[in-house]
Amino acid sequence: MIFINSLQSEWLKTKRSTSFWLAIIGGFFIPLIWLIIFFYKGETINDYPPIPGMWTIHYNSLWQNMVSFLLPMGVILSSSLITQLEYKNNTWKQVHTTPQSFATVYFAKLSAILLLTLQFFVFFNIGILLSAYIPTLVLEGGLPNESLPVWEVIKSNTKIFITILPIIAIQYLISLRFKNFLVSVGIGLLGLIGALIATPVWEHAYLIPYSYSIMNIITPAQANVPGNFYVTAIIFFAVVTGINYFIYINRSEKG
Numbered sequence: 328m329i330f331i332n333s334l335q336s337e338w339l340k341t342k343r344s345t346s347f348w349l350a351i352i353g354g355f356f357i358p359l360i361w362l363i364i365f366f367y368k369g370e371t372i373n374d375y376p377p378i379p380g381m382w383t384i385h386y387n388s389l390w391q392n393m394v395s396f397l398l399p400m401g402v403i404l405s406s407s408l409i410t411q412l413e414y415k416n417n418t419w420k421q422v423h424t425t426p427q428s429f430a431t432v433y434f435a436k437l438s439a440i441l442l443l444t445l446q447f448f449v450f451f452n453i454g455i456l457l458s459a460y461i462p463t464l465v466l467e468g469g470l471p472n473e474s475l476p477v478w479e480v481i482k483s484n485t486k487i488f489i490t491i492l493p494i495i496a497i498q499y500l501i502s503l504r505f506k507n508f509l510v511s512v513g514i515g516l517l518g519l520i521g522a523l524i525a526t527p528v529w530e531h532a533y534l535i536p537y538s539y540s541i542m543n544i545i546t547p548a549q550a551n552v553p554g555n556f557y558v559t560a561i562i563f564f565a566v567v568t569g570i571n572y573f574i575y576i577n578r579s580e581k582g
Contacts, residue, residue, distance in 0.1 A: 333431050337439035340412055346405040350443055353401045354450025357392050358458040365462040372459040372471050381473050382459075386483060389455050394487060394540045396519070401447065402494045403515035406440050410502035411511065429576045437568070440495055448484055489557050490543060492564035493536035500571040533559055536567070 341347050365371060375381040413422060422432055456475070463471050497518070502511045515537070522537035532538045539560045 329427055330431050330435060333427050333435035334438050337409075337435045338442060341409060341439060341443055344408065344412070346408040346443055349401060349405055349408075350447040351450055353397060354447050355454040357389055357397070358451070358454030361389060362458040362461060365458070366466075369466065371462040371466055373463060373467065380476070381471060382476055383479070385459055386455060386480065389451075389458070390483070390487065391544045393451065394490070394543050396523070398487075399491060399494050399519050399522075399537055399540050400516070402444060402491050403498055403512060403519065405443055405447075406495050406498035407502045407508055407511040407515070409440050409443065410436060410499055411506070411508050430572070433572055433575050437495075437499055440499065444488070444491065444495065448488060452480070452484065486557060487540065487543060489560050490539035493539055493560050493567065496564045496567035496571065497536045500567060500574070503571065503575055536563055 372381045372385050375384045459471060463469060494515070498511060498515055501514055502508075505511055518535065518537040522532065522535045522541055525535060526532040526538045526541045533542070533556050539556055542556050
């Protein structure tokens with residue numbers, strides 16, 4: 328119950344915050360562009376080739392634009408913003424005087440970051456659906472010719488979510504360690520740029536925590552991408568989260 332109350336408190340802090348609006352704007356940005364393109368060309372999702380399927384093409388097209396840069400950059404910003412709310416408001420000491428353990432504080436804030444990321448996924452998927460359904464309704468007066476492959480969409484979103492877990496873990500660690508927001512964002516941006524450069528050409532790019540989301544759009548023929556990099560991403564997230572927790576509870580000055 329204490330953890331739930333702490334999580335609710337952390338979640339309330341994100342309401343109407345910069346990270347909250349970042350999730351909304353980021354989630355609908357690319358679908359809005361696609362919607363405009365459809366109307367400009369007078370086309371709909373039904374104009375896609377039948378193979379591998381209109382929904383597969385549509386989802387892959389929008390996600391490829393998202394996972395290469397915008398998604399990891401959004402996660403870097405939101406993770407840093409949420410973690411450093413206490414530094415910004417000088418409230419770390421108040422948080423640590425409340426009747427909750429360090430573990431509760433640590434994992435509640437981490438859970439808030441994960442929930443905000445899931446919220447972004449919800450917004451983005453709603454945007455994808457709207458960008459497909461609105462043009463067919465307006466231009467053709469009907470629905471897409473193919474039904475939405477719900478299970479495939481769920482699996483695709485789950486895989487992409489797994490690939491950004493290492494970024495969340497790293498940014499959470501950095502943001503707890505440094506009070507300056509620009510340090511956290513700067514390190515994250517350097518890591519992302521390094522991953523964009525290294526992933527297509529380096530067989531060990533999976534050692535870079537910012538590379539996993541990029542691997543979703545790189546085929547094994549383009550780079551030596553390990554088939555189990557989703558498992559590697561989960562392990563990396565768990566290890567870094569554990570290390571970060573150990574550092575957090577053993578720091579003499581916590582904010």
